[in-house]
Amino acid sequence: MAIDKKETQGLLKKFWSSEIIAEDLYRFLAARYDDADLQRRFLEIGRMERGHATVWNRLAEGVHAVSFHASIFLRLRILLAKVLSVLLPLTIFIHYLEHTEKKAILDYAGLLERYKDDERASTIIINVIKQEIGHEWHMIEQIADRRVYIEKVREAMPGMTAGIIETLGLVMGLLAAHVKTLAIGLTGLIVMISGLIAEMSVSYIGSKGHHDLHEGRNRELNVKTEINPSVLRRELESDLMEKGIGTETIGLIMDILGDDTVVLSSLVRTIRIGADVPHPAESLRITGEFFLIGALPVLAPFLVGAAWGSIPSAPAIVAFVLAVFTISIAGLFTAVLSGRSIWTNIMHNLFIVMGTCAITFTIGLAARIVLRIGH
Numbered sequence: 389m390a391i392d393k394k395e396t397q398g399l400l401k402k403f404w405s406s407e408i409i410a411e412d413l414y415r416f417l418a419a420r421y422d423d424a425d426l427q428r429r430f431l432e433i434g435r436m437e438r439g440h441a442t443v444w445n446r447l448a449e450g451v452h453a454v455s456f457h458a459s460i461f462l463r464l465r466i467l468l469a470k471v472l473s474v475l476l477p478l479t480i481f482i483h484y485l486e487h488t489e490k491k492a493i494l495d496y497a498g499l500l501e502r503y504k505d506d507e508r509a510s511t512i513i514i515n516v517i518k519q520e521i522g523h524e525w526h527m528i529e530q531i532a533d534r535r536v537y538i539e540k541v542r543e544a545m546p547g548m549t550a551g552i553i554e555t556l557g558l559v560m561g562l563l564a565a566h567v568k569t570l571a572i573g574l575t576g577l578i579v580m581i582s583g584l585i586a587e588m589s590v591s592y593i594g595s596k597g598h599h600d601l602h603e604g605r606n607r608e609l610n611v612k613t614e615i616n617p618s619v620l621r622r623e624l625e626s627d628l629m630e631k632g633i634g635t636e637t638i639g640l641i642m643d644i645l646g647d648d649t650v651v652l653s654s655l656v657r658t659i660r661i662g663a664d665v666p667h668p669a670e671s672l673r674i675t676g677e678f679f680l681i682g683a684l685p686v687l688a689p690f691l692v693g694a695a696w697g698s699i700p701s702a703p704a705i706v707a708f709v710l711a712v713f714t715i716s717i718a719g720l721f722t723a724v725l726s727g728r729s730i731w732t733n734i735m736h737n738l739f740i741v742m743g744t745c746a747i748t749f750t751i752g753l754a755a756r757i758v759l760r761i762g763h
Contacts, residue, residue, distance in 0.1 A: 407441035551682025564752030573690035
């Protein structure tokens with residue numbers, strides 16, 4: 389593969405930036421917690437991240453004659469990451485970091501493919517991958533061990549988002565139709581209850597099938613790990629090949645992994661299965677609770693406004709502001725738990741809210757005009 393100089397430099401800078409951010413974050417986390425063992429783990433990982441950043445910078449200097457330096461934008465990203473670490477529960481934030489670390493294995497493998505004809509560069513990249521696999525993964529796995537808890541939060545977010553969108557869409561449509569505040573509140577309450585039942589039913593059915601399938605895959609993977617670990621190697625090779633990594637590079641990665649069944653099974657589990665899933669009954673409860681958490685802030689202003697004799701526009705403004713705030717929080721958690729871009733996910737949610745409001749408001753306005761003409 390011919391090396392695209394500009395694209396490869398971009399990858400090196402991306403990896404360097406991510407390691408600089410991670411190193412600063414781990415030192416920040418170490419300073420926040422009193423647990424000596426936790427501090428030691430964070431500091432060890434932080435030092436390793438700093439070493440990896442140095443490796444990527446030196447590789448860029450040696451091969452491409454460029455050097456990376458921390459910009460204001462990078463410092464802003466570090467600050468935002470620290471704020472995020474304060475806002476999120478530790479387990480969820482560590483899961484976010486862990487997801488990034490696991491993704492790095494595949495990213496670095498892709499970089500190794502680019503430098504496979506450069507023996508010195510390949511050796512450097514292989515050493516980084518070895519460190520990622522041999523140390524960092526085990527450290528992160530020890531810290532972030534509450535998989536079911538994480539999956540519960542992940543499952544809660546769609547229910548919360550549905551509660552916001554369904555309720556806000558309804559009240560905005562009724563507002564445009566010039567319906568009174570009390571009528572909006574009562575109609576919204578009825579729709580919220582029916583939506584709650586529907587969302588919980590869909591969640592239970594979907595979770596039941598997902599749970600059964602997940603349990604079967606886990607049992608299969610456990611049997612392979614205990615009885616025939618060599619199968620894991622073949623499956624991992626197949627998965628890496630499907631991700632576009634070359635045969636020679638896959639061979640190097642498999643040599644790095646060796647016969648460590650813990651790491652092999654963790655990689656296969658990450659690529660094929662994902663994290664543990666809650667019991668269907670637990671999913672049912674979580675979906676119901678978070679649907680209400682999403683819907684009630686949108687509906688409550690109309691019920692309160694009706695009691696005070698307020699016109700519909702004032703509760704509508706409050707409901708819209710609360711909906712934007714709540715759905716942004718849902719977008720934040722969804723992005724963190726899935727490893728996607730936080731800002732992209734938040735904006736995606738906001739566009740859905742805006743679009744829903746625009747459509748239902750237009751329908752309500754059209755209904756108001758038609759009814760007026762009919763009279």
